[in-house]
Amino acid sequence: KQEVTQIPAALxxxxxxxxxxxxxxxxxxxxNLQWFRQxxxxxxTSLLLIQSSQREQTSGRLNASLDKSSGRSTLYxxxxxxxxxxxxxxxxxDTNKLIFGTGTLLAVQP
Amino acid sequence: xxxxxxxxxxxxxxxxxxVKIECRSLDFQATTMxxxxxxxxxxxxxxxxxxxxSKATYEQGVEKDKFLINHASLTLSTLTVTSAHPEDSSFxxxxxxxxxxxxxxxxxxxxxxxxx
Numbered sequence: 001k002q003e004v005t006q007i008p009a010a011l012x013x014x015x016x017x018x019x020x021x022x023x024x025x026x027x028x029x030x031x032n033l034q035w036f037r038q039x040x041x042x043x044x045t046s047l048l049l050i051q052s053s054q055r056e057q058t059s060g061r062l063n064a065s066l067d068k069s070s071g072r073s074t075l076y077x078x079x080x081x082x083x084x085x086x087x088x089x090x091x092x093x094d095t096n097k098l099i100f101g102t103g104t105l106l107a108v109q110p
Numbered sequence: 111x112x113x114x115x116x117x118x119x120x121x122x123x124x125x126x127x128x129v130k131i132e133c134r135s136l137d138f139q140a141t142t143m144x145x146x147x148x149x150x151x152x153x154x155x156x157x158x159x160x161x162x163x164s165k166a167t168y169e170q171g172v173e174k175d176k177f178l179i180n181h182a183s184l185t186l187s188t189l190t191v192t193s194a195h196p197e198d199s200s201f202x203x204x205x206x207x208x209x210x211x212x213x214x215x216x217x218x219x220x221x222x223x224x225x226x
Binding site for chain 2: 031033034041042043044046049087089091093096097098099100101103104
């Protein structure tokens with residue numbers, strides 16, 4: 001059974017810092033991996049989707065990497081801003097299902 | 111493109127009543143729709159998967175008679191919480207996918223259900 005874990009559960013950083021969020025999964029047979037952002041009481045905003053054949057994807061200040069063999073993905077956020085404060089979720093596409101991680105609550109202090 | 115809406119965004123009901131939540135794909139035809147549930151400070155848990163015109167497939171531990179799912183058209187799926195109880199209070203999120211977009215899911219904004 002696929003299990004997805006995110007570390008750390010919560011993170012607080014001062015504005016301007018670069019930071020890394022971690023996601024690990026137990027079964028490497030995935031179609032792709034996706035990173036989402038969720039603001040309090042809101043739905044999900046898709047940030048990056050990495051296909052299983054890819055090793056990374058970039059969008060603006062965000063860079064996501066994928067290492068299927070080790071069951072790991074990282075989300076790198078450069079020059080963090082208070083507006084980046086949110087919960088970040090990773091999810092793996094396992095057959096036709098999305099299996100979500102436990103989330104990382106990020107607070108960027110001005 | 112690929113916009114998914116949910117209605118209502120927030121609902122409060124009395125214990126014992128039934129509540130219907132709608133999920134619509136606004137600019138594409140969704141061959142598959144998914145319903146998730148999220149408790150406070152927890153991640154999303156898949157409840158069921160529905161394909162247009164066929165019965166939903168429920169995840170283990172989800173009561174199909176409690177959570178009725180109907181996917182009558184390629185743009186609309188509904189989740190009905192029957193005889194709601196306070197423990198059903200949660201954030202319900204739907205998503206939709208279309209074959210031409212691969213298996214990427216597009217998410218609705220969620221519905222906050224509070225059962226008194």
